[in-house]
Amino acid sequence: MSQQFTIETVDQAAAHPDLEQPWAELGLKEDEYARIREILGRRPTAAELAMYSVMWSEHCSYKSSKVHLRQFGDKLTDEMKRHMMVGIGENAGVTDLGDGWAVTFKVESHNHPSFVEPYQGAATGIGGIVRDIISMGARPVAVMDPLRFGAIDHPDTARVVHGVVAGIGGYGNSLGLPNIGGEVAFDSSYQGNPLVNALAVGVLKHGDLRLANASGVGNKVVLFGARTGGDGIGGASVLASESFDDGGKPAKRPSVQVGDPFAEKVLIECCLELFRDSLVEGIQDLGAAGISCATSELASNGEGGMRVELTHVLLRDPTLTPGEILMSESQERMMAVVTPENVAAFEAVMATWDVEYSWLGEVTGDGRLVITWDGETIVDVDPRTVAHDGPVYERPYHRPSFQDALQADTFRSSAAGQDLPTTDEELRAAVLELMASPNLADVSWITRQYDRYVRGNTALSAPDDAGVVRVDEETGMGVAVATDCNDRYAYLDPYAGAQLSLAEAYRNVTTVGAVPLAVTDCLNFGSPEDPEVMWQFAEAVRGLADACQVLGVPVTGGNVSLYNQTGGVAIHPTPTVGVLGRFDDVLRRTPSGFGRDADGQAVYLLGETRDELDGSEYANLRGHLGGVPPRVDLERERLLGELLVNMSRDGMVDAAHDVSKGGLAATLADMVLRFGVGARIVLDELMRRDGVDAFTALFSETQGRAVVSVPRTEEVRFTDMTTARGYTVARLGVVDAESEALEVQGQFTLPIAELREAWEATLPKHFG
Structure with missing residues (x-):
């Protein structure tokens, strides 16, 4: 100053x-x-x-x-308090893992400094969140980095991306901390206000708590x-x-x-x-x-x-x-x-x-x-x-004047939703275009600059659904952490958007096989002096607090970042949510791709598919943002989570991946790209059962879904468990280790090599 x-x-x-x-x-x-x-x-x-x-x-x-954040405490239930040792108000929340172990984790923002000086802003963001973890008496064991940048082709985006990624890698690598995951998204709303959210995880014995x-x-x-x-x-x-x-x-x-x-x-x-x-x-x-x-x-x-x-x-x-x-x-x-x-x-x-x-x-x-x-x-x-x-302000807020018109402008009713791919070749091209889009493309250009395995306790990291680190070398006990947010959903409906962010992070943790225990959040919004922005914030907090009650996981700490706007134009509401889950033994974690030894395993989709394309990645590709986000059913999310955890623990599934951004098409593409192992998929049963066409089956972003591969010896147990719990499943096909392609029978075939070429080219093309 x-x-x-x-x-x-x-x-x-x-x-x-x-x-x-x-x-x-x-x-x-x-x-x-x-x-x-x-x-x-x-x-x-x-x-x-x-x-x-x-x-x-x-x-x-x-x-x-403050007046809104109090809901996180007011809505705590006894179930939510069961594992919570330290909650909101300290440097970081602390959760009991059992056997005398505890874990602390928290996410914070370093947004504005990272725009002014990208390298130092991002580097000191990592340093600051790590010191929060130290101050609880814990040894830091991992970091994560949810990132949002402006349009990928804007002249200033490369400056920010290069500086931020180098800063995170330079600081985290020097500390000897593995970077086990995060997010990367590009949208013009972040052009003058990139979001650099940094998360750190630490472990401690109960007696070490400070x-x-x-x-x-x-x-x-x-x-x-x-x-x-x-x-x-x-x-x-x-x-x-x-x-x-x-x-x-x-x-x-x-x-x-x-x-x-x-x-x-x-x-x-x-x-x-x-x-x-x-x-x-x-x-x-x-x-x-x-x-x-x-x-x-x-x-x-x-x-x-x-x-x-x-x-x-x-x-x-x-x-x-x-x-x-x-x-x-x-x-x-x-x-x-x-x-x-x-x-x-x-x-x-x-x-x-x-x-x-x-x-x-x-x-x-x-x-x-x-x-x-x-x-x-x-x-x-x-x-x-x-x-x-x-000071404590009860700032005025009201529903934005544009909200009703925004929600009425659905993808299906818009010009963008009228000319959809229908032929086999058009669907094939759409999948390629989707996987090459900035928000779904391969991010290894970024993650290669981070050390993901230092300290030797990393069991899973990007691009798997959640990062997993071992806590106790004797028992193999560990934790999984995932961060998620869909800013387009939050823009369309902040209440539902915040719940969908939590649901996706929760689902990602259960997909790898961990039991969710705690939540941390980084609430990134525009100016609180704008009543419409303040309404977005109030709705997001209310939605997140309500969702935590249903899922039984408490917010143990986090951060609020306001005034994220330039020239009076605010960013999309971005309630980034981190969820932490516990493993009895990290050897039981489930990867997110089909393995080489999975040849012949059955591929199943858990959950129903509806016509839900508003706010989707496909709609974004067509320049459309309007309508209402996918419906969130938190009770079903909780049931799906229990199924996925039990299946992983019992060795019933060999691979699992949630269905979210990009829909089923992106999920299947990710699963074949993970280890280069193909699959033969048939959509007929799914389309007939749910009453959707091939396009909707592939690109809808209906929530509460996951794709799993099931060994032949486990199919009876798998179907018995899902039937007993009343969770809908559809058999999609089989893993085909010899095909080296994603084959959607009766629709198209995409060689993995061609898919990978499109998927891997986007970030290097723009950033070198």
């Missing part, structure tokens, strides 16, 4: 009540500034103003979303890790609280954080040794709002207060003012609370790992956060007013 902060004491602030302050330049509203003065009973010091401005920003305070609080009068407060610099002053906390102008630039240009993954790798090991020896009482990572956040949240979550001497902070830039030090979002830093008797042992660990540290102060019992500069008090606040009792 260009604003300079002077060194000003509390007494001086009180003595000059009428001195004009730059509250607007710091992103505060006039009434917010007035409230700060009311809370303090005086004019704030420059340092206090800096703290309140970043902590009351949209990114840090959730002031526009929380962010400062308790115990006389305990010491320490800042350790990298030195504090001018990079990141105002960073994500300011960038994420404003939209871009018509030129794609923020009104204020904070400095994007600069990451050092090797420093963070050392910090991980250092923290794990501190946890192992129980040397810290509370710990907090320094991300958005930096020291302002760490001190105020630790003090607010504790039983007393905190006193800190800011001149003790180790600096990279000695010219920084107190306000800038408080606002800096320099990376690779942690703050901890240490008992006096553990000080020497703490310092020994720092020496072992060659990590710099500085003792800033101590925990007090007066309920105040007091920060001094050379002994002079520059901050004296109730920490709750900074960290937790900021």
Whole structure:
């Protein structure tokens, strides 16, 4: 930020009540500034103003979303709480896995910084979410990256894609963390606002759990890790609280954080040794709002207060003012609370790992956060007013004026839906075109830049339906994680769209054979000051909370990213949902493609097919967006999930893949491309039973469906199980390892080599 902060004491602030302050330049509203003065009973010091401005920003305070996010807690059932050890409110949620093991996972956004500086924005997004995981007492074991970019052929998209992918790979690979999955989508609505959502997973023993609080009068407060610099002053906390102008630039240009993954790798090991020896009482990572956040949240979550001497902070830039030090979002830093008797042992660990540290102060019992500069008090606040009792807005919202007309414009009634492929050759060409489209094409150009198998515990990764990592080497216990969102569905109906995002992620986790336990979300929307955008947000949260109740999985944490718009045009509503599931043994996971040893296995479709093409990938290919998204039946999704998990556990299926984007055509194409093994498919039974034509059978995106391959010896058990549970199935054909083609009998044949050529060419064509 260009604003300079002077060194000003509390007494001086009180003595000059009428001195004009730059509250607007710091992103505060006039009434917010007035409230700060009311809370303090005086004019704030420059340092206090800096703290309140970043902590009351949209990114840090959730002031526009809190009233809606409360539903995640209000709608918790006893079933949903069964495995939840830590929920919303801490750095990351924690879920019990059994046998003394727990897992923590969370997804967050680094959207705006990644547009301004793609490499560092994305890299520090990975670094920040990993530190959230560390601060819970866990060892990070994997990351994922749901990404959304502008139109693939736009001149600026390549700049953003190259920088973001390199940043994620450069930071994650250097940390030695496998990238086990995510998403990649292209749409013009993200042209000036790409979405870089980063997810991290960590594992811990129950006794290793740490929380962010400062308790115990006389305990010491320490800042350790990298030195504090001018990079990141105002960073994500300011960038994420404003939209871009018509030129794609923020009104204020904070400095994007600069990451050092090797420093963070050392910090991980250092923290794990501190946890192992129980040397810290509370710990907090320094991300958005930096020291302002760490001190105020630790003090607010504790039983007393905190006193800190800011001149003790180790600096990279000695010219920084107190306000800038408080606002800096320099990376690779942690703050901890240490008992006096553990000080020497703490310092020994720092020496072992060659990590710099500085003792800033101590925990007090007066309920105040007091920060001094050379002994002079520059901050004296109730920490709750900074960290937790900021503004809460019930912003007005209403259904968009365009929504009714949008939903009435169905694909079938549009010009795009009148000239559909009907001949065998037209259907064949449509499948090729679909698989070469940007949102369904091969993403290995991206995933090859990530290390997916480092640490040796990755059991599945992209392009399988979910990433799978082993947690316990002795038993083989592990977790599966999937992230999903269909922004077109959410645009057509935010309530249903959010539920469909959860349903797809849930389905992907069960498809590989894991039992879903927990949810994390990253809610990406436009400006909350636009009532129509706020309606989209409110509906999405309501839909997600309701769906979690039905599926029995709680939201344990997440992130809200607002002001994702340029020149007044918002992105599509994008409620990214991550679901985590548990395996007793990851050796039982189910891959998403037909294997070489599956020759002759029966191919079945679970679920019915309806004429549901609104918001589909095929409609998108024809430039159409309108109508209503596919119907979501959460009870059926839950039943399908139970079937898939039981079938996987019992060895009843050798491959499984959900049906979602691109419909049955994309699912079958993915399954033959996975290992280069063909299949012979007959659509007649499906078409007759569900009353659909070949085009609808192939391209409809009806939900609650999955394709599986079943060994001949298991077909009786398979049909008995689905019949007993009342779940509709259709036999589609057989795996044909010799054919090296996807043959839809009576329609067309697509050699795998030809399909692969089209599928693999798209991203390299645009990005090299």
